Amino acid sequence: MxxxxxxxxxxxxxxxxLYFLLPHKFRWMLLLAASCYFYMFFKAIYILILFxxxxxxxxxxxxxxxxxxxxxxxxxxxxxxxxxxxVLAVFKxxxxxxxxxxGILYWMGYTNPIPFLQILLPIGLSFHTFQAMSYTxxxxxxxxxxxxxxxxxxxxxxxxxxxxxxxxxxxxNLLHQFKEYxxxxxxxxxxxxxxxxxxxxxxxxxxxxxxxxxxxxxxNYPEHGSATIVLASLFFAVQIYCDFSGYSDxxxxxxxxxxxxxxxxxxxxxxxxxxxxxxxxxxISLSTWFKDYVxxxxxxxxxxxxxxxxxxxxxxxxxxxxxxxxxxxIIWGALHGFYLICGMATQKWxxxxxxxxxxxxxxxxxxxxxxxxxxxxxxxxxxxxxxSLEQAWGLLKGIxxxxxxxxxxxxxxxxxxxMAIAALFFYELKQEYNLRSLRFLHNENxxxxxxxxxxxxxxxxxxxxxxxxxxxxFQF
Amino acid sequence: xxxxxxxxxxFFIRLLLMIVAFVAVxxxxxxxxxxxxxxxxxxxxxxANHVVYNLSEDVLxxxxxxxxHHYNSSLIKDSLKLSCFNGGRDGEGLxxxxxxxxxxxxxxxxxxxxxxxxSDVLSEKEDEKxxxxxxxxxxxxxxxxxNMIEKKGKLELLKSHLQTYRYNGQVVSIFQHYFLSSGNxxxxxxxxxxxxxxxxxxxxxxxxxxxxxxxxxxxxxxNLLINECKQKKIQLFVFVSPRYxxxxxxxxxxxxxxxxxxxxxxxxxxxxxxxxxxPEYYSDRAHLNSRGADxxxxxxxxxxxxxxxxEANVQYLSKNEIHGSLN
Numbered sequence: 001m002x003x004x005x006x007x008x009x010x011x012x013x014x015x016x017x018l019y020f021l022l023p024h025k026f027r028w029m030l031l032l033a034a035s036c037y038f039y040m041f042f043k044a045i046y047i048l049i050l051f052x053x054x055x056x057x058x059x060x061x062x063x064x065x066x067x068x069x070x071x072x073x074x075x076x077x078x079x080x081x082x083x084x085x086x087v088l089a090v091f092k093x094x095x096x097x098x099x100x101x102x103g104i105l106y107w108m109g110y111t112n113p114i115p116f117l118q119i120l121l122p123i124g125l126s127f128h129t130f131q132a133m134s135y136t137x138x139x140x141x142x143x144x145x146x147x148x149x150x151x152x153x154x155x156x157x158x159x160x161x162x163x164x165x166x167x168x169x170x171x172x173n174l175l176h177q178f179k180e181y182x183x184x185x186x187x188x189x190x191x192x193x194x195x196x197x198x199x200x201x202x203x204x205x206x207x208x209x210x211x212x213x214x215x216x217x218x219x220n221y222p223e224h225g226s227a228t229i230v231l232a233s234l235f236f237a238v239q240i241y242c243d244f245s246g247y248s249d250x251x252x253x254x255x256x257x258x259x260x261x262x263x264x265x266x267x268x269x270x271x272x273x274x275x276x277x278x279x280x281x282x283x284i285s286l287s288t289w290f291k292d293y294v295x296x297x298x299x300x301x302x303x304x305x306x307x308x309x310x311x312x313x314x315x316x317x318x319x320x321x322x323x324x325x326x327x328x329x330i331i332w333g334a335l336h337g338f339y340l341i342c343g344m345a346t347q348k349w350x351x352x353x354x355x356x357x358x359x360x361x362x363x364x365x366x367x368x369x370x371x372x373x374x375x376x377x378x379x380x381x382x383x384x385x386x387x388s389l390e391q392a393w394g395l396l397k398g399i400x401x402x403x404x405x406x407x408x409x410x411x412x413x414x415x416x417x418x419m420a421i422a423a424l425f426f427y428e429l430k431q432e433y434n435l436r437s438l439r440f441l442h443n444e445n446x447x448x449x450x451x452x453x454x455x456x457x458x459x460x461x462x463x464x465x466x467x468x469x470x471x472x473x474f475q476f
Numbered sequence: 477x478x479x480x481x482x483x484x485x486x487f488f489i490r491l492l493l494m495i496v497a498f499v500a501v502x503x504x505x506x507x508x509x510x511x512x513x514x515x516x517x518x519x520x521x522x523x524a525n526h527v528v529y530n531l532s533e534d535v536l537x538x539x540x541x542x543x544x545h546h547y548n549s550s551l552i553k554d555s556l557k558l559s560c561f562n563g564g565r566d567g568e569g570l571x572x573x574x575x576x577x578x579x580x581x582x583x584x585x586x587x588x589x590x591x592x593x594x595s596d597v598l599s600e601k602e603d604e605k606x607x608x609x610x611x612x613x614x615x616x617x618x619x620x621x622x623n624m625i626e627k628k629g630k631l632e633l634l635k636s637h638l639q640t641y642r643y644n645g646q647v648v649s650i651f652q653h654y655f656l657s658s659g660n661x662x663x664x665x666x667x668x669x670x671x672x673x674x675x676x677x678x679x680x681x682x683x684x685x686x687x688x689x690x691x692x693x694x695x696x697x698x699n700l701l702i703n704e705c706k707q708k709k710i711q712l713f714v715f716v717s718p719r720y721x722x723x724x725x726x727x728x729x730x731x732x733x734x735x736x737x738x739x740x741x742x743x744x745x746x747x748x749x750x751x752x753x754x755p756e757y758y759s760d761r762a763h764l765n766s767r768g769a770d771x772x773x774x775x776x777x778x779x780x781x782x783x784x785x786x787e788a789n790v791q792y793l794s795k796n797e798i799h800g801s802l803n
Contacts, residue, residue: 006631186487412648450494454501461640462647466609 001041003250004203004466011038012254015160019258024181028151031178035160039123042164046122049087050158056083057132058153064139065146073140080136084129091121096325124164126322130289132157135171137293144171152178159260161251165244167265167285174262182259192256194441197456198427199249204464206420207242210235212413212465218385221395225405229398236385237378238421241269244283270377271432273369275339278377286322290315309344313337323384328392332383339376416463423459506639512650513613517657519649520565521613523664527563528579528614534558536580537664538573539592541566545763546717547590548773549663555777556784558587562664569604570597571624574697575611578620581704588711588784590776591701595716595747598698598728600691612642627693667766672720674755688726695731702739713780716745718752718772720761742783746772 001008015034022030040047060080067073095116102112135156138144147153156175162168182188217224217232224232248265255262265285272278279287298311313334320333359365379396386392408414430438440452514529516522523544527536535558537547543564552560563576573591580586605628611621615636625632635641643650705712714736736743746752757768764772 006629006635010631184484186483190487412652413645415648416645446490450490450497453494454498457498458501458505458640461638462644464644466635466644 001038003247003254004200004208007041016254016257020184028149028155028178031160032151032155032158035155035158035163038160039158039163042123043120049091049122049125050128051154053084053087053129053132054154054157056080057136057157058147058150060136061139061146061153062148064136077136077140081133084133084136088125088129090117091119091125093321093325127162127164127166127168128157130168130286130322131162131166134168134289134293135175138171144175147171147175159255161255161260162262165247165251166283167248167251167263168289169263169285174260177260180259185259188259189257192253192258194453195253195256196250197253197441197453197460199246199251199253200460200464201456202242202246202249202424204466205460206424207239207246208465209413209416209420209463210239210242213409213417214239214385216409217407218391218395221391221398224398224407225403226399226401228405228407229395233378233382233395233399235417237270237374237381238424240381240384241266242424268428268432270374271370271428272373273366274373275336275343275376278373279336279340286319290319294318309341312340312344316340327389328383328386331389331392332380335380335383339380420463502639506642509640509643509647509650510613512654513643513646516650516653519653521646521650522653523563523666524565524576524614526561526664527576528617529583531561531563531580531584531586532559533561533663534586535560535588535590536577536586537562537564537590537592538577539564539590540568540594542594542717542719542763543590543592544664544666545668545759546592546769546772547665547776548667548770549665551770551773552777552780553663555774556588556781560663562666564592564664564666567607568610569601569607570694570697570701571604571608571627572611574701575608575614575618575621575624577701577704579614579617581708582618585708586710588713588780589701589705590713590715590780592715592717593732595729595732596688596726598690598694598731599688599726600694604691605693609644612636612644613646615642624697665769667769668759668763669766670759671765672755672758672760674758688728690727690731695735698732698735702735702741705741706739711784712741713783714741714743715776716747717776718746718749718757718764718768720753720755720758744779746776749775751775 001011011034015030018030019027036047039050057080060076064073064076064080067076098112098114098116101114105112135144135147135153139146147156152175155178156169156171159169159174159178214232214236217228218236221229245266252262252264263285265283267281267284269278269281272281295311295315298314299307300311301308303311314337316333316337317330318333319336320330323329323332354365359368382395383389383392386395429435441449441456443449443452513521514525516525533549535549535552535556537543537549537552537560541564544562544566545564547560547562547564549560549562552558563573563580565572565576570593577589608624608628609632611624614621615625622633625636702712704710714732733743735741752764752768752772754768757764757771759765759768
């Protein structure tokens with residue numbers, strides 16, 4: 001089931017009402033059943049894959065707590081991680097590595113005897129796997145007690161609001177919440193619903209509206225001029241942000257309605273003044289996951305400069321591969337690693353240059369930094385969006401080798417695109433600089449609040465794209 | 477505890493008030509939008525509105541952009557001495573044409589229907605059903621519209637109870653065509669004025685294998701349209717109008733020909749007519765410009781004239797007559 005479907009708009013209130021009507025001891029059952037139903041909407045049989053890793057991690061967690069011998073403990077952790085990564089390797093990466101092997105063998109004059117798997121990637125598998133892995137790692141580290149209630153553990157890795165696209169929760173934040181009694185709280189419900197409304201706006205009014213232009217241009221990029229490709233790339237940067245942060249808003253909001261508090265996943269990333277700041281604002285649950293479970297174990301910052309750069313680059317390459325089994329994603333990750341290393345290596349030089357030019361730390365310097373960060377991120381998104389390296393190079397060539405012509409498409413849709421971006425920019429600006437005088441959904445006057453809710457609902461109904469389909473991050 | 481209860485009560489009262497306000501605003505906004513929608517002076521919906529609410533012409537042209545840009549209504553009128561309206565619409569397929577035809581039949585029965593098709597008209601196309609949302613404003617006019625919209629999804633009709641949802645994505649366009657009329661197409665005919673750059677287009681014929689899946693919904697819509705014409709004794713012509721580079725021959729094309737043959741419907745394909753292989757006649761490889769459209773309309777009108785029943789309440793031709801007409 002997808003959040004931007006009418007089915008979800010029926011599913012969500014039914015589950016929520018039942019949740020509050022049921023006695024506490026039965027609530028986990030309801031949520032687990034609802035989560036299974038939610039997931040089985042995509043491809044029912046794939047729930048067995050989730051349960052395979054759930055059973056392994058559940059048992060591993062209990063034994064990790066019991067066993068005191070460090071070697072055995074490590075072995076248990078490795079077994080659990082291997083099972084999780086193994087499932088991911090088979091379903092997500094097998095065909096990718098096999099295709100690369102075929103290419104190498106073909107170049108050497110041989111034929112690859114290994115057949116390709118005729119399977120589809122279970123939706124949200126990477127998110128599920130990472131959340132499951134964080135549990136076993138935290139139990140192994142002694143930061144989290146093993147969960148003995150199988151149903152609660154299963155619910156932790158299958159909780160429907162964040163099941164298919166995060167935020168990737170840590171057990172310390174989420175597990176205990178399933179055991180707490182959540183009384184109906186008008187504030188939580190109202191805040192949750194507002195958050196969901198904003199998420200729907202981002203997804204159907206901004207992301208899916210922009211995707212129409214982006215899809216048209218990217219699919220036929222050789223025929224478009226440079227300005228068109230630049231605009232489509234910028235639109236895609238906004239599209240993917242609204243698609244993913246919109247999903248996170250709906251996830252956080254729908255959990256909040258029932259009293260659950262999920263972690264924040266985005267903090268207005270396009271206001272970041274550097275790439276490192278961008279990653280502290282974009283997909284925070286994944287960035288912190290990589291930081292805690294890959295970057296720090298590799299040595300973190302307490303290593304030589306060259307090793308530090310290697311660690312950063314490796315983490316971003318893996319992050320790229322996590323996103324998708326395609327060279328385009330690996331290059332996307334590598335680009336971000338490269339940006340970060342360049343940023344670190346040139347930090348002093350840039351500061352000196354800025355001082356000399358008299359730019360200092362003022363508003364104009366901030367503006368330049370934000371604009372340059374957006375430029376770098378947008379270039380990287382081209383690899384993320386392209387279906388092949390050939391297409392990515394073609395798009396870059398289209399941008400940097402000038403070609404005249406400008407494509408508008410359907411003029412009203414083009415107008416909607418700019419209206420949507422303007423509304424989003426206003427909202428984000430207000431949030432970033434905490435402009436309290438311009439409050440709508442949180443206005444102290446109830447009448448203004450109600451008018452704002454209604455206004456937003458009607459904007460979604462009148463300007464949203466309701467055939468936009470799935471969220472981009474579901475494929476990961 | 478008492479405060480929590482008070483807060484909850486307050487919340488539910490406000491929620492209820494908001495639902496009531498939402499329903500009221502939806503009804504009022506829906507009614508306003510319906511007014512502006514039905515009074516648009518130009519644009520694609522103005523053409524569709526004429527077919528649905530005001531059709532009085534003898535000949536009705538249906539189809540996609542190739543219909544709306546290729547059939548000059550006034551030339552047909554001059555040639556056949558029958559009034560004509562072109563109800564073609566950009567990007568739309570058979571589902572739309574059938575629905576709009578059904579809507580038209582509720583008020584008026586034309587004597588002749590010209591259906592312009594492409595060779596893939598019966599093929600399964602991903603977005604064809606999604607595009608049926610454009611029929612939502614006509615929902616209350618006929619059950620056929622509801623049946624068509626249901627093809628988009630089981631819950632689509634439920635969504636359409638929201639009056640404002642019916643005008644999703646159209647608000648700016650509605651106001652634009654209401655307040656800033658941009659000069660409407662002549663009797664639905666929307667000529668293209670530009671000339672194609674022939675150096676950029678090849679006439680190469682790319683024959684694809686017969687791999688396209690046939691859409692059962694499209695076949696049903698085609699049969700419904702044919703049956704309505706039979707029952708109401710409307711003469712139906714099915715044409716594939718010219719294109720600069722040859723269209724692909726697909727399963728859909730064969731199926732369409734077979735349905736036309738079995739129902740004794742006059743079908744003619746102008747795709748390979750060498751007379752129209754002149755780049756001067758085209759706006760792009762799939763669309764004739766106004767010059768090409770006029771020439772084509774003259775040709776097609778002459779073709780129809782020969783085969784038109786003088787009563788225009790036509791008996792369907794025998795199989796031999798059809799084959800004779802195509803030779």
